[in-house]
Amino acid sequence: MMTTHGAPVSAPTNVQEVEQLVKRLYQPGTPKVIAQIDDQLKLLQNSSDGWQLADALLGSDDPNVRFFGALTFQVKLNTGARLDAAAAQIVLSKLLHWTAQLDRAGEGHLVRKKLCASLVTYFLRSPVPWQRPLLHLAASFYHGSAVDEERLSTAHDAIDQYLPTLNDSQLITILWLSGTLATEASRVDHATQENTQVHHLMEVLAIDASKVMQFALSQPVNANTGRVKAESLSTFLNWVNYAQPMWTAQQQALDYLRELVPQLVPLLTDEVLQNEAMDVFRDILESYTTFFQPQHMALLANIVHQYARPRMLQLLHNRAPEVIPVAQLIIAFGIANIQQVVEEPQNELGSKLIVQLLLAILESPGFPGDDDEVSIHSIEFWNTYIEYVNEELYSRQTDQNQPAWLEHDKAVCLRLSELLWSKMRTPPSDVAQDWSDAESEAFKEFRMDASDLMLSIYIRLGNEMLQRFISIAANSLSARNWQDLEAALFAINTLADNVLEDPSAEELLGQIFSSYLFREIADFSQSIPTQTRRTAIDLLGAYGQYIERHAEALPDTLRFLFASLETPGLYISASKSIESLCSTCRNSLTGELNGFLAQYDSFAQSETSEPYTNEKVIGAIASIIQAVSPERAKAQPLSALLDIVDSMVMNTRQLLAQPDLEKAAAIGVSSIDCLVKIGKGLQVPEDVPIDLCEDDEKPTYQDSFWKCQEGQAIQLRILNVCQTMLQLLPGVGEVVDSVCQVFKAGFAETEPGPFVFPPNMIVSFLEQCTIATSHLETVLSTVCTLIVQYSRKDQPRIDSEISRIYAKAVTLVQHLHGEPSQDPGIAQACIDVFNRMIGRYSNIFFDVAGSGTAVQLILDFAIKALDGPDLMPKRSATDFWRRVVASKQDQTDRAICDRAEQVINAYGLPLCQALMNQIAGRGQRSELDSLCEPLKVMIQQRAQTKSWLETALTNDALPDINPSVGDIEKRRFVQQVISLRGANKTKDVVKNFYAACRGTVTSYT
Structure with missing residues (x-):
């Protein structure tokens, strides 16, 4: 007996007590x-x-108890209860009996x-194929019990x-059964042999399913037929x-479903069912375009013309939200029929009508995200x-x-680009201030989506599109229509x-950059x-390359931007453009x-001076400093x-006090x-041309300035700022993150520079x-990045610094007591550090000159990470062990090869055990x-890998696996992966074995 602060929960001894327990389950309780x-x-x-x-x-007589009874049948079937043929028939008979009996008694949904x-x-799940479920249930309904x-x-x-002979309730139940069969069968893997029979039965069942739907759709209109x-x-x-996905080649089975389309299309105009019908047709148009045959598309085109067109235009005029499903159906039809839409512009229903309606959406009044909810769907x-x-x-x-069709398309694209511009216009301030956050975000989303579309249109129209927007901008500027101007810009x-x-766009850009636009702004x-x-x-900021070619405008442009830095509402955009x-x-x-x-000094005193803008402007000035010569x-x-940064350090001290x-x-x-x-501003730009005729010998000052006292004094100032902030x-x-940056x-x-620090400083x-x-x-x-940098052949070896890194990483592992799960993040990072050493610094990693004690600590730690529950250390450990195992073949040093051989001989079996533990079900499928x-x-x-794998799969350390995977299946798995010799198909074999061990497939083949 279980007891709680409430009533005790005793194990029931008869059906009546079970009923009471079920009723309690559905009642309020702790x-x-x-x-x-x-x-x-x-x-x-x-x-x-x-x-x-x-x-x-x-x-x-209690519906909750009856529900639990039906659920129990499903649980028993789902949990793999063993049924012979006779028992299976009894279970089926019981289910059909109760379905028929309870329907007759008026049972609820x-x-x-x-x-x-x-x-x-x-x-x-049944061991006995159930040939025709829908027929069997219909017959049982007819006879009032199982047949x-x-x-x-x-x-x-x-x-x-x-x-x-079926009443509406019985017909609906059969439709439920039919639809659920289709849904659940789609989840059954059709690639495995044991499931072939299920999908064969579904092909046969399509006949009965289509007949049931055909009959249901032909019912005369009354209160219940809806x-x-x-x-x-x-x-x-x-x-x-x-x-x-299942019937790519079974045209006959597909035809049974296609024959229903003419009966379903009229539901698109049914006052009660039109929304559900539009959802269904839109879903199929979007996800399975080829399902509809030409005659079906013709039927839909007529529906769009006769019903959807007038309805959508009226709803657009009224700015009614009910327009969305109608518009979405038209959009889906247009996308599914896109070849005809583009290539047959004179086709009234297949092309011209669709283009007109889709343009009408963008021509409608309102702002996207506010009173226009449909424009964003048209994109x-x-x-x-x-x-x-x-x-x-x-x-x-x-x-x-x-x-x-090219000329017609060009006209469509020009009109489209103008409508997009029109829809991108910002609302007046009195409208915008009443918008919710969701409405503002929806408008921004439309602008971003429309921007992406404009880029594609530009590929088609080129400078003609650019000229149109420049003309709109000029006209809007003359008319001082600021919303129109903003959208054009x-x-x-x-x-x-x-x-x-x-x-060829250079001359066109001159029309806007040489205008009085920026003087006005x-x-x-x-x-x-x-x-x-x-x-x-x-x-x-976006047209910096153009401005660079017209440098006469640069100083005035930047002075305007610096002035904007001190203007609320502009300073963030100004700082970004200044940096660019x-x-x-x-x-x-x-x-x-x-x-x-x-x-900058003037800006720093303004109210708009804040961290983001400071960093942008300082980075911008650093970019200019990079171009100064000599060094x-x-x-x-x-x-x-x-000096500016030092003043920020001083402010920090004062604020802490x-x-x-x-x-x-x-x-x-x-x-x-x-x-x-x-530091980033001082980096040499990636697009700087390489002078192939440049002398090999550069001026001495360029190589040595950052190494002389004056240059190193600047570097020391940078380090002092970092050290001070850490203290x-x-x-x-965030300070640690930024210092690392x-x-x-x-x-x-x-080449040497103020931010090119000696490895010793980083260590x-x-x-x-x-x-x-x-x-x-x-x-x-x-530190990993540092090791990678100095693992390149064009860099000097830094064995002393790598040894110090190695010692520190080992100390951190010791602080974790050799357990990655104590701090998975640090564990992963330490494994990555050791991993980067393998290669150029394998002599240090394998501790060739020492006893190898540290190596054992690292390898034990990496084995635990590989066989542990934490995703990121495990992922790092897999790559680490891959490189450890492969390290010998990349080495010529005899001492390193010998130590690597010792490591693999000692850790081959533990490594295979950890891998098999994971592959046999302890790991996640995404990790395989x-x-x-x-x-x-x-x-x-x-x-020796074959024997190691066989030993690992029979070891008690292996996690519990599906009983269907026995010694024979394990040996077959080992044989398969060994015979593949590391080929890519190994992954498929591993995934199949994993699924068998987890019981997600019935057997390992």
């Missing part, structure tokens, strides 16, 4: 009591008396649906005699969804349209004639990447919406450095930037982030860390690909 009741009932369900209990409970689910489970299956007619139209036809729609969709159609057009045009041979901004690649005495100014600022322009135009701005530093000339402006910890942390982290921006904010992980900024450089940073250091994983990741990698290398390189 979670503990409910859980105990549930446990008791599950024991009963899984007991040998479960079948009899299920049968008895279905006779109860819940129990009847659960009985249908149990019948479907029987169909899928012996042998008495059923074998004629293909046998079900026809029963259908007229429900019948609604269930027919749902069942039809389930069968189509089943057919799509999907237009994406498909323009993708088809571009693919057709650019896949043609140059000597092929242009298609006849936004569109031009969207096209920037493509436009800048086209030299820069006049802060004018009442211009902030959004318009912001988009103009974004335009300057300075990076792109750095070579043209070196003479402006002092002026920009002065402008010595960079020292003064770089020192000025570091007040104390204002939150603000101190924000400014402290920002100071290091400014260093990161400086001032020891528990702030400072170190990484120099990794990309190939010293690691040695200062303890197991409790915040974000220690980031430090270890930085990575687990295969060390296994494949082992098989390729070690002859």
Whole structure:
């Protein structure tokens, strides 16, 4: 007996007590009591008396108890209860009996649906094939109880005699059974031999299923037929969804379903069922386009013309949300019929009507996300349209004639681009201020989707589209229509990447950049919406390459941007454009450095000065400093930037003294982030041309400045900022992350520079860390990058520093007591560090000059990670062991080879045991690909692998697996993977074995 603070939960001794327990399950109670009741009932369900209990409970007068009885039948069938042929027939007879009896008694939906689910489970699980479930249930309804299956007619139209005798409730139940059969059968793997019979039966069953739906759809209209036809729609969709992957070659079975389409199409105009019908047809059009034959598409085209068109236009006019399902049906039809839409523009119903309706959506009043909820849905159609057009045009041979539809398409695309611009216009401020966050986000989402579409349209129209937007911008500027101007600038901004690649666009861009646009925008005495100014600022950042070629405009442009930095609502966009322009135009701005530093000092005193904008602007100035030559000339402006960072450090000290910890942390982290921006700004741009005629010997000052006292003093200042912040904010992980980014900024450089730190400094940073250091994983990741950098052949060896890294990583593993699960993040990072050493620094990893004690600690740790529950350490451990096993073949050093051989001999069996534990079910299916990698290398390189695998699979350490996988299956698995010799098919064999061990397939073959 289980007892709680409430009533005791005793094990029932008869059916009446079970009924009472079930009733208590559905009554309010404490979670503990409910859980105990549930446990008791599950024991009963899984007991040998479960079948009899299920049968008895279905006779109860309580619907909850009857539901539990039906559920118990399903549980027994699902849990693999062993049934011989006779027992299976008894179970089926009971289920059919109760389905017929309870329907006659007026049973509700819940129990009847659960009985249908149990019948479907029987169909899928029974050892005896259930040939015609729908016919069998219809006959049972007719006779009022279960009918012996042998008495059923074998004629293909046998079900026809029963259908007229069914009442609506019985017909709906058969439709439920039919639809559930299709849904559940679609989840049965058709690639395995044992399931072939199920899918063969489904082909036969399609005849009865189609006849049931055909009969249901032909019923005369009355109060109840709406429900019948609604269930027919749902069942039809389930069968189509089943057919799509299963019947690629079974046209006859598909035809049974296709014959129903003419009866289903009229439901699209049914006042009661139209929404459900539109959902069904849209679903099929979107996911299984080829299901509908040309005659079906013609029927749908007529529906669109006669019904959907007037309804959608009226709903668009009324701005009614009911327009969405109608529009979605038209969109899906258009996408499914896209070839005809594009290539037959004169076809009234198949093309012209669809294009007109889809343009009408964008012509309708309202703002997307607010009172226009349908425009965003139309983008999907237009994406498909323009993708088809571009693919057709650019896949043609140059000597092929242009298609006849080209001119019409061009007109459509021009009109489309104008409508998109119109829909992208921002609302007046009095409208926008009443928008919710969701409405604002929906409008932004439309703008982003429309921007992507515009890029595709530009590929089709080219400069004609750009000229149109520039003209709109000029006209809007003259009319001082700021919303129209902003949308035009936004569109031009969207096209920037493509436009800048086209030299012929240069003259067109001059029309806007040489206009008085930016003089107007820069006049802060004018009442211009902030959004318009912001988009103009974004335009300057996007077209930096153009501005660089017209450097005369650069200083004034940047002064305008710096002025915008001090304007609320503009400073974020301005800082981004400043960074972009300075990076792109750095070579043209070196003479402006002092002026920009002065402008930064002014900005730093403004209310808009905050961490994000500071970092952007400091990074922008650093980009210009990078272009200064010689190297010595960079020292003064770089020192000025570091003065700014030093002042932030001082502010942090003062705030900590007040104390204002939150603000101190924000400014402290920002100071290091400014260093990161400086470091990235000083990196040589990737697009700098290589001078192939450059002298091998560079001027001495260029090589040595950052190594001389003055250059190293600057580097020391950078390090001092990092060290100070680590001391001032020891528990702030973001400081550690940012310091690591400072170190990484120099990794990309190939010549000395202020951020190219000696390896010793980075290793010293690691040695200062303890197991409790915040974000220690980031430090270890930085060290990994360092090892990779100095593993390249063009870099000197740094054995001393690598040895120190090795010692520190070993210490961290010891602090974890050799248990990866104590801190999976640090465990993964340590394994990654050791992994990076294998190769150039294998001598250190294998401790060739020492006793090898540390190696044993590392390898034990990596075995535990491989066989542990934590995903990330396990993933790192799989790659680590792959490289360990393969390390010998990459080495010529005899001592390293000998130590590697000792390691594999000692750890071959533990490694195979860990791999087999995971593959036999302890791991996740998503991990199998990575687990295969060390296994494949082992098989390729070690002859003992076969015996190790066989031993591992018979070891008591192996987790519990499905009893169907015995010694024979294990030996077959080993034989298969060994014979594949590490080929890619190994993964398939491993996945099949895993599924068999987990019991998700019935046997391992």
